[in-house]
Amino acid sequence: MRIPTIDQIAGPRLRSLPRTQKWRDQDARRISTAKSLDKLIGIARTSSAICLRFIGRASLLTAAALYGQPAPNITIHWDKVIVVSKSTPTLQVVVNPRLRHGDPLSAAAYKAVNELGADYVRFVPWLPYPRLAVAELEPPTPQETSWNFNLIDPMMKDFLDATAGHSTILNFSTLPAWLFKTGQPVPYAPDPDQVNWNYTQGTELRDSSGKEVGDYYARLVSWYINGGFTDENGVRHRSGYHYKLPYWEVLNEVDFEHNTTPEQYTERYDAIVGAIHQVSPETKFVGLALAMPGVAPRFFEYFLDHKNHRPNAPLDMISYHFYASPSAGQTLDSWQYTFFDQEAGFLNTVRFVEAIRKRLSPETRTDIDELGAILPTDNKPGDNIPPPPLYWNLAGALYADLFIELSRLEIDVIGESQLIGYPTQFPSVSMMDWTTNRPNARFWVLKLIKDTFHPGDQLVKTSIGSPDVVAQGFITPAGHKLLVVNKRNHAIEILLPDAEKATALTVDSEAAEGPARSVNLTGERIKLEPFAVTVVSW
Numbered sequence: 001m002r003i004p005t006i007d008q009i010a011g012p013r014l015r016s017l018p019r020t021q022k023w024r025d026q027d028a029r030r031i032s033t034a035k036s037l038d039k040l041i042g043i044a045r046t047s048s049a050i051c052l053r054f055i056g057r058a059s060l061l062t063a064a065a066l067y068g069q070p071a072p073n074i075t076i077h078w079d080k081v082i083v084v085s086k087s088t089p090t091l092q093v094v095v096n097p098r099l100r101h102g103d104p105l106s107a108a109a110y111k112a113v114n115e116l117g118a119d120y121v122r123f124v125p126w127l128p129y130p131r132l133a134v135a136e137l138e139p140p141t142p143q144e145t146s147w148n149f150n151l152i153d154p155m156m157k158d159f160l161d162a163t164a165g166h167s168t169i170l171n172f173s174t175l176p177a178w179l180f181k182t183g184q185p186v187p188y189a190p191d192p193d194q195v196n197w198n199y200t201q202g203t204e205l206r207d208s209s210g211k212e213v214g215d216y217y218a219r220l221v222s223w224y225i226n227g228g229f230t231d232e233n234g235v236r237h238r239s240g241y242h243y244k245l246p247y248w249e250v251l252n253e254v255d256f257e258h259n260t261t262p263e264q265y266t267e268r269y270d271a272i273v274g275a276i277h278q279v280s281p282e283t284k285f286v287g288l289a290l291a292m293p294g295v296a297p298r299f300f301e302y303f304l305d306h307k308n309h310r311p312n313a314p315l316d317m318i319s320y321h322f323y324a325s326p327s328a329g330q331t332l333d334s335w336q337y338t339f340f341d342q343e344a345g346f347l348n349t350v351r352f353v354e355a356i357r358k359r360l361s362p363e364t365r366t367d368i369d370e371l372g373a374i375l376p377t378d379n380k381p382g383d384n385i386p387p388p389p390l391y392w393n394l395a396g397a398l399y400a401d402l403f404i405e406l407s408r409l410e411i412d413v414i415g416e417s418q419l420i421g422y423p424t425q426f427p428s429v430s431m432m433d434w435t436t437n438r439p440n441a442r443f444w445v446l447k448l449i450k451d452t453f454h455p456g457d458q459l460v461k462t463s464i465g466s467p468d469v470v471a472q473g474f475i476t477p478a479g480h481k482l483l484v485v486n487k488r489n490h491a492i493e494i495l496l497p498d499a500e501k502a503t504a505l506t507v508d509s510e511a512a513e514g515p516a517r518s519v520n521l522t523g524e525r526i527k528l529e530p531f532a533v534t535v536v537s538w
């Protein structure tokens with residue numbers, strides 16, 4: 001039995017997201033004893049694992065060098081289909097100041113999104129920047145309301161322009177603080193670019209019926225799809241916007257924010273969905289968006305049970321997240337094992353969640369809409385020092401491996417996180433280089449996969465004689481394809497069937513911050529550079 005660390009249980013977002021003093025004190029009492037035990041276990045586990053991996057790796061390399069150990073062989077059974085893909089690769093766009101209209105990084109990022117042409121792109125204005133995420137920051141009075149879209153609209157328009165012609169998932173995840181019972185008004189900075197991690201306070205809505213929170217979202221949605229709305233005092237606010245709204249995701253990481261229970265979330269979901277449906281009947285909905293699905297099974301059991309909802313409440317899709325998160329002090333040579341070990345644990349969570357979904361609501365689809373890695377240096381002093389260049393290739397390889405495994409599990413949407421990060425805002429999760437304004441390897445891996453693989457492709461039985469490489473054959477309308485991922489920080493040669501008839505594209509360190517490069521196939525072999533993600537075509 002693999003014993004999880006406290007870091008793995010708590011999750012990167014929980015460690016990074018400041019909370020009220022009450023919750024910080026409770027957290028400290030809850031995990032102080034566990035941390036002491038975890039350190040002892042971690043020392044033993046890490047020491048033995050490093051020794052075994054070093055000895056094993058050295059033995060393999062020595063044997064290969066001295067005795068000419070053959071390259072691993074890929075076997076592809078093109079006549080044995082294991083599953084038909086339902087999976088769409090995509091990404092999420094998180095609102096932060098560098099995404100604001102006019103920033104060169106924002107312009108470059110949206111150009112990349114437009115050229116990518118993905119569906120189900122997720123857009124999330126969220127809690128660190130209330131002025132960029134909340135359209136009514138003050139509670140209404142009989143004299144006036146505070147509705148204001150001046151800062152929100154330019155970012156929203158840039159996103160919708162970049163994704164025009166493709167489906168999107170919108171999630172204005174941060175509720176106005178005044179909707180909750182709090183001891184005093186929750187402050188927010190006058191500077192829209194100033195971070196505020198303490199905005200989401202309170203656990204109980206001041207209107208327990210949920211009507212007030214539903215009305216807020218109905219007006220917000222109407223602003224963008226119906227040309228405007230009528231506020232609480234009967235005043236008409238006109239926008240002139242008539243966008244399409246195919247999907248709306250209801251709140252985000254509710255297992256963290258506002259300490260929401262499954263019962264509270266389900267009530268709020270039904271209230272919000274019901275209100276939005278009144279103004280946008282065609283919209284479909286995504287629920288849950290859990291940060292830590294592995295420690296919150298009751299959310300799935302309760303939410304996916306239709307009897308816990310209002311009559312006819314739609315359960316179109318559920319979502320949840322995964323970030324690999326190494327411990328402080330680890331380096332790239334450790335990350336190459338940590339990332340994929342944690343991925344294996346997450347995939348077990350996916351199987352468990354899928355069993356619940358299929359039992360309670362088999363018609364509901366699944367969107368795993370935040371996938372990535374968060375380094376322990378993020379959002380701390382010194383996070384302006386970028387990780388080693390190969391980190392971006394490793395994180396890209398992690399997403400490619402997740403795409404293979406989640407496609408095998410018939411997950412509908414597989415979303416990489418996130419378009420823009422930078423120092424103080426989860427820099428290790430970025431798909432853009434904030435110093436050059438160019439897409440990094442994580443973006444180019446997504447584009448290679450998105451351009452090659454689509455729902456309806458047939459996955460065939462594929463095997464490879466190495467634990468360091470993962471491979472999956474696909475039968476596509478464009479021909480036979482093979483997605484190959486090198487999970488290790490060293491080059492690997494593999495034997496490739498019918499190599500003389502094939503072509504290959506790869507994202508690796510030699511491609512740098514550019515798109516997938518063409519690879520020469522030598523004889524029956526193909527060389528995979530460290531953390532290479534390669535598509536072979538016949």
